[in-house]
Amino acid sequence: MFGTIVWVAVGLALVWFIWKVGLGMLRSMTSSLPPPPPSGEMRRINLRYRCAVCGVELRLTMAPDQDPPPPRHCLEDMELVAPVE
Secondary structure (H helix, E strand, C coil), X not given: CHHHHHHHHHHHHHHHHHHHHHHXXXXXXXXXXXXXXXXXXXXXXXXXXXXXXXXXXXXXXXXXXXXXXXXEECCEECEECCCCC
């Protein structure tokens, strides 16, 4: 008898937990994205470039735009290196 009560209590606690997690996930999907920062303000990015002439590599971590123009090296635009993932 006591074992049945414990199993029912554990089952109800599990249902409550799954319900709360599910509602939290649904609410997070309906929230809007924050507005982009004003133009000219630095944004965090993670891009890698390689010079096609000499092979030097460069990693950009901050830029004023989300998609900045490629830097120049050896008088040519550097090539964007695709991420490993």
